[in-house]
Amino acid sequence: MSLSIIVPVHKVQGYIRQCLDSILDPDLPNLEVIAVDDASPDGCGEILDEFAERDSRVRVLHLAENVGLGHARNAGLDAATGDYVWFFDSDDHATEGAVRAVCDRLAETRPDVLVFDYARSYWNGKVKRSIINDLFREPPAPDVFTLEERPSVLEMMMTAWNKAIRRQFLLDLGLRFSGGYYEDVNVTYPILMAAERLSLLDRVCYIYRQRRRGAITKTTGAKHFDAFAQYDRIFAFMDEMGPKADPFRQLMFDRTIWHLLVIIERGDRVHESENERFFSEMSKTYNRYRPEGHVPPDTKPFLAEKHRLIQKNDYRGFQRLGAGSVKAKAKKPARKANNLRKRGVLYSKEVAKDRYYQMQRRLAIDENLAVFAAYWYRGYACNPAAIYEKARELAPHIRGVWVVKPGARKDMPKGVEYVVSGSADYYRTIARAKYFVNNVNFPDHYVKRPGQVHMMTQHGTPLKKMGLDQMEFPVGAKDMDFKALITRSDRWDYLLSSNPLSSEAWERGFPCNYEMLEIGYPRNDRLVQADEEERGRLRAALGVPEGATAVLYAPTHRDYQRHYTPMFDIGRFVEQLGQDHVLLLRAHYYYKLKNMAADMGWPEGRVIDVSKYPSVEDLAIASDALLTDYSSVMFDYANLDKPIVIYANDWETYKLTRGVNFDLTATPPGVVATTESELVDAFVSRAAWSDTANKARENFRARFCPWDDGHAAERAVRRMFLGEKVPSPPR
Template sequence: MAQRTERTGGKGGTRPKLSVIVYGRDVQGLLGATLDSVADQLPPDAELVTAAVGEVAQSVAEPYGGTVVPLPPGTSDAAARAAGAGRAGGTWLWFVHAKDRLPTGAPRALLDRLTEVESAAAGVDVVLADHVRSTWRTTGGSGADAGRLARLGRRELPLGEASGLLRVTPLLGNRAVRAAFWHEHGAALSDLDASFDDRTAEMFAARATLVLAERIACLEQAVLDVRQLRPQSLPPVTAEQRYGFVTAYEDLQRLMERQETPAGPRAVLYDLMATESMRTVARETMPSAVAREFFHRASAAAVRWRPEGYRHPAGLEGVRRRLLEEDAYPKYRAFQSANHKRRDLRAAVRTRKKQFGTKVRDVRYQRALRAPADPGLAVFSAYWDRGASCNPAAIAAKLAELAPHIRPVWVVSAANEPLLPPGTEHVVPGTRRYWEVLARAKYLVNNVNFPNAVVKRPDAVHLQTHHGTPLKKMGLDQLAYPTASKGLDFDALLARVDKWDYSVSANSHSTRMWEHAYPSRYVSLDHGYPRNDVYYSAGAAEIRSVRDRLGIAPGRRALLYAPTHRDYEAAWTPRLDLAALSERLGDGTVLLVRGHYFYGGAASPLATLRRSGHVIDVSAYDPVEELALAADALITDYSSIMFDYANLDRPIISYADDWETYAQTRGVYFDLMAEPPGHVARTQDELTQLLATDAWCDEASAKARDRFRRRFCEFDDGHAAERVVRRVFLGEPEEALPPVVPLDARTPAPTPEEATR
């Protein structure tokens, strides 16, 4: 570890915006890695304060600079936090336990959100964020809080209007608190009951911040990586510490009573108290006498704090609640034992049924695989069985024209069956016919991968079309980026890649990246993306028709806003203030807003704006190529749609408000800021200025777009689908295929303005 220089934050001696307070003892030698994760990415407007408990922690902390607060051995975490806060100079405080880490980009993301909060709303005392968890064997496992945070979006609300935030994991490291707020309530947050162990004390303080806060803001990104230590490595929990858990919940109830907290949050806290108390009895190993006393105290608290008019949950949970309130510990234990036996029996029956069903399926599938492949059968799928779209759909359409003897069958999930064009032959995943069709098909075409269970028979042809030009790291290149690769099984991924016979590419950049990210023996087809053919074949009538369907009046400028997915977000929230932007641009402009398909199940945040007529939510509109044809310009961040849209030779504006964070957390193949497809806006003001003047379509924009097109639209010329069909399905040699038309000789579809002439 290199020697660190002194850093106190703030430019020119000004007060730092954020104090990162690392506190505690050097638990299992983890403090150094914690401080590395902070110091390696500490922004200029932040400072590091280490409240180091014990001489070992102090010796580890000294080389990192900042402010080191030495504390004697045995200092509790609550006291260490208080000592660190007392020496911190920041406007906001962020408490990070000595065993935890900060994910890449977390400090910058949190600071950016704090800046938004300070400029947008008064009275925000707490900014609540997501977190991930790591163990000795896993890294960065996702938490369960992203959905709750995403539902609040970019609003700032009091707890009374956001009761569900009490269910966010009660950690101090997943929230920043305003320093003045912390100091005002320091006694309530630090001078805690002696029976509280460190975990209980943190739970109390974390939830108390929400109860005391005037308003709360949220950030969907994970800003903390919690190290879950093996229970066997920790000191045993004493009986008094067990009872302190109930005391902490009662203290929170009293705090709510004093604060006159509305009924909603009080009911949520009551549910949490009852549920977590029973979970402690059920899951924790306690001596019988301690478990009985714990149950007794939890029962008294449940009766004492039961909200007026409260109704028990339905089902088994309701039975447990009644037994708790009755203080019926023997009955509760008997009920739990009987319930476990019933659950084990049902699980055994389900397992036997599943095993039998799997065996039957495997026997049928293997029998079908032994039969000759059907040379006239091609199976198509796109986006994990969402329907007929993207490159597979364009190939299927050209197949009907050039090779009508080959029958396409689509794999479509039951939920998406109603969206298929009438008459489309299809199968539903998991059905008997699904496995029969997959086994017999000569051709399997997908823009992602087929399931692991699909066998690569020697006489079948697997065609991987992909679904975008890669800016972000893909495949094996994601290994170095835990946020992007969480949950990925790279061995299984490579096994799927080994089934590919052909990989479609739109440009030399993609060809090189695919070969690096997905190393295997497939043949790269440098033929262009079939889905982009329409950008050269569509005429004025088609463009007018799409705009009519979307309700875009003639003469209005249509801007397509299509941001990409961020791995740290569970649901999509527009990064732009669309209401302000549409108001500034006026009646002459309509915004077509498309959320990423990963968020297809999320409720749209655009409902209010739709009613104004200035914004059209096109998140569920397919195909996306029609939206591109209808748009006068594209606004995106890092989405691969920019590479496709560039074929139209229309303006592209990159709204890159979080480029550094995205690049660090997701990983990228090139610096988009140095090689953009047009103008780059880093703030909404910059974007508004571009769109409110003629700068969005000026000569500088055209020059950047020309360079971008020459690099990334290399093989897209309107004949990609024909080349793929002739090469793969008709077996024609490369030299017999239609050559790629040079860029300068191509004629893209007319612009909306040209289409009205």
């Protein structure tokens, strides 16, 4: 017995890896995966080819143009060779061991259709099994049966992804998925009616992802009217079946009206202006297919009355019926608001600031004012600084103002305008500015006005899990309010991506309604354009002796550690490297450290503490090699094409506590050391400069630096401030 899993793919680059990984059970040689790239404009096609290259069970069909989910499924069906087919949505995934369990059940029962259970997975981490899971058990089902023997199967989810279908049975019926929305119902209902052998698997095999954005059927629009044509096809199929379909007509009719009520009552699918027309089409469907002697169901409040109103096409009565139930629910939020107003009183100074801020928000937006910030107002840095500088060149009409903490004022570059956070100037600026650029989120007290535009640049390629992906790793997610995080992220209009890995991670971690700008990192423009003259000047300013090998040591933060603790004996390491090496020590900005080199008694002049140096780009250009662990600095540094050494002594712990997006030790940018002796040897033996290390770095650059060409800041400015479209990056 063989199984073909058909996966149509379109704009799901953040989810497709998990989908395929969950399907490709290594112990199932008779498994075939037909991945249909439905002209996806993102990195999906590339990811599919990557899977096909390493697993011969994966076949990829690249469609020349986008045909939609239904027709993409048909293309996969035409290419499939398995005894059974399973149509799988590419943003969902299988539970552990599910594919094997499905194959075992198919081999045991040899059904025409196997139906299994699913669970819904929500963006906030909750997972709920289907509410109709009792239908798998009550009453106990025989191994094989017909729909007439167990008609409740018709009440199970009508999707294609919770069923495995005998391929020849499906082909003999001549059923094809249609275009448009709800494309699977005209296949999934008929196969249940026509099957001579049905079987159930009482197990959650499929995780149905409830995405915050991107779900087609949750998009408001006229396409939801497609449902009527889909149900027309089902009743036409039943007419062709003749008397064999009679036992199912009443239940199928009730299911149809149930589904159409779901569409019109959800409020997020049909435009309010189109509700009456949709209701009128419901009435036509009702009267066209209502079985003789049909009795409206009364299983839920008002359901029988809704049936009667639909039959009479009484939309006004339907509205009145719905308003009665909505009014009762509307009281709670009002009570909640009253309770909030009764809570404690703010200090008078805070009240004054808030009132001033509210007043400023009533005034006109300054169309040429832009706010820049970085690292929670720590100063002038990172991608926002690179964009600010390029905006002064390409969009001189834009007045850029930085927000900084009081202590950061002294480090602001000459000629750069700034306001201090919390001041009256600050509140006036954030209330009136048109544009906002930051590499982290703005504070919760900031209120985004209609017409204001936000660009989130982020501040590193995410080796580690970020955003909602952190929910699976409690140590990394400690004290994080994910609901507040997503509320802040909903402000973004643009989100910068430095490489394909970032695009995948941001799509999963921050499922909000922004435009992804796959343009490279603006802060890396300097690295790409750096020359020897600049390098020499920076080395001299840092005190690097002429002829010395300067190693930039930039470790990351460990969520599982309370305080900063060096991963190796830095003093001994420097001594073993010899007099011709200098270590530029760059501790993570989370740690408030003084001069660590002096405090620890490390060799004077051989360990230079640059933790407070304002520009990590300067340090990268000045150095000869990078020593890091899991810091995102490695992705930027790779642009310099200089040696990188990864010290991964706690890789397994880091993976378990923080979560990672790929295995760094399998695809490193150079030498990987796991012990202190290996670390020393990487430099002393010059292994970091070897051909093997150079090849690893070349592969790493190709994967993670494909868009860093020295013009990322220009692309950001042209999109944000000049309103120009920027070309998609080469794939």
